[in-house]
Amino acid sequence: MERAEKREVVSALHDVFAKTGVVVVAHYAGLSVADMTKLRSDMRSAGGRVKVAKNRLVKLALEGTDAKGIADLLKGPTCLAFSDDPMAAPKVAVKFARGNEKFVILGGAMGATVLDAKAVSSLAELPSLDELRSKLIGLIQAPASKIARTLNEPGAQLARLFAAYGSKEAAA
Structure with a gap:
């Protein structure tokens, strides 16, 4: 990935963190392409999106946003699920995690509030x-x-x- 592409990814993620209602961070190691495609499809139908990016780029994008507290969760192969509706991304992520043991929710952020995995599950039940x-x-x-x-x-x-x-x- 060239520098220009990295800058573009960082600015796009910065906009996501600044504008979306909720971000869920999860490990996805071991998921098949079909499983990941299903997750993306389910998230898209609920009004959200799933993004996989390098943790270093995500940490750069977090600077200056309310969600900067989730930087500690970014270790290993992580993906971000986000949506404008504060309930959509957690609902889809928790439902997908129940059916797929390789998808592990680490936590997330709702505005300036950092959420742990239990808080994301609680948010999904609302x-x-x-x-x-x-x-x-x-x-x-x-x-x-x-x-x-x-x-x-x-x-x-x-x-x-x-x-x-x-x-x-x-x-x-």
Whole structure:
């Protein structure tokens, strides 16, 4: 890799660390190409990306960013999984790690907060932003729908009562 390419990689990674919501660091030694491709595909479908770069270049890119605390995790063959949504990358990484013992999550960063492997797993168990929004909308709509059902119920009971009397008279 030439110097210009290295500068380009460092600046791209610096932008990633400065702009993304969460970064997960993991060891990937022993993963097959098919497994790594599946991880990249799963991460892409969740709105994230997976990047493999030299640890020295990643450490250079970390300088001046909030995520500089993860520099200690960069030992051995590591890959970075990141996403704008703080839940997407941890969810995909933890799910992939459960199915693949060679993929070991070391930790990560969410803003200036450095996360260990347990914190990344805990973050993965939280509902996503879309799930939280749908639950909130459901909670907001629930009282209105209950009021509408309560107001409509007496009319529905009368209609059933008249239908029962009508069928009773028709049978007689």
